């Protein structure tokens with residue numbers, strides 16, 4: 001099947017209303033191989049479990065062994081798929097994608113899965129991550145194709161489509177050697193399902209049993225949602241091949257060290273997702289305990305910014321002996337609208353998303369636990385909201401170090417100019433958000449809370465040092481660490 005047309009409808013706002021100052025992950029991917037079953041429906045529900053990873057567009061491609069059909073659109077899964085659309089995607093082999101754009105604009109042309117024609121037939125590719133050598137790769141494409149390929153994912157798909165030797169497994173191995181950056185990819189041909197992960201393992205990907213068949217997904221929570229059983233994570237530099245012969249794998253040897261994104265532990269992945277044998281909820285709880293030890297404060301209550309900081313707030317409360325209470329109610333549906341708020345509603349800022357529980361806050365000295373500060377605007381509004389609700393003092397505690405550098409690996413963390421910690425000291429940020437005190441978790445405390453060794457992680461947005469082999473590609477983009485007083 002040929003790729004969708006090139007018409008470019010209006011660009012969607014990538015930020016859900018009330019969430020303009022947040023860190024956004026790039027995408028979620030999944031794939032199912034289950035002969036004898038129709039897999040469009042379980043793929044849809046697996047993507048639902050990954051909706052937090054991307055809310056701009058989504059799509060599913062399904063093969064019945066002969067034809068690969070795809071449906072993708074802008075919007076949330078619930079807005080894109082109907083019973084009829086799923087019924088029109090018959091077949092036992094699928095890949096699915098939810099997107100938040102970090103390269104390529106937010107238009108349906110860039111929605112995934114991307115369909116491409118190769119000498120081996122049609123394939124559908126869904127990508128989570130971001131390449132850092134896209135322009136160098138583009139030079140290998142014929143001029144007209146290079147001009148059309150807008151996103152890094154598209155460049156990768158076109159490179160793969162252009163190879164004319166070897167089977168798909170060998171072609172994927174060749175592409176993996178050439179691409180530099182973050183890529184966790186699921187790919188379907190008419191009869192095979194592949195999953196492959198960059199040599200650093202920046203973004204997650206796991207494999208599970210789906211009945212007698214197999215499943216791939218960004219996070220284990222997607223496997224659980226459709227009754228699949230987690231088997232293991234796909235290793236950095238590994239290709240998983242699933243077909244009529246079962247599941248097998250091969251590794252690409254690049255000599256790279258693993259560099260998993262530590263922000264998956266802090267914020268991106270769902271707390272019920274399991275990495276390295278532990279639920280992320282527990283890692284976040286330990287981050288809360290650690291920041292309580294590192295940054296204690298005299299206060300009456302501990303609250304968390306729901307839902308992402310709830311586990312850490314409970315950890316802070318348990319470590320400090322202060323009571324944990326609910327201080328903010330979240331409108332869980334506001335992020336699901338693509339109706340842009342008008343100017344007067346936009347001025348409401350976080351009020352669209354949060355409402356304070358006045359009875360719990362009045363007259364209290366409050367510890368507000370959150371995962372991170374990007375630009376500072378949301379935190380400033382939250383502090384003001386708590387004060388207006390009667391909080392006597394507001395002490396902000398964050399479960400990561402100051403974000404002083406952008407991410408180039410599939411996360412929208414804003415630019416140097418926009419990152420408040422890239423330009424101001426901690427006391428200056430504290431003043432800017434109007435908090436009574438501000439405390440960040442140390443790098444050591446953060447790593448210890450993950451239960452994994454420091455050497456396994458990318459921490460580029462804190463340190464300005466990106467994984468070896470990637471950092472070198474970022475010459476001219478990375479600012480040298482400045483003398484900012486902590």
Ligand code: SF4
Nearest residue numbers: 261262407458460461
């Ligand atoms: S720079 Fe930060 S957000 Fe990006 S991959 Fe590294 S740790 Fe994750």
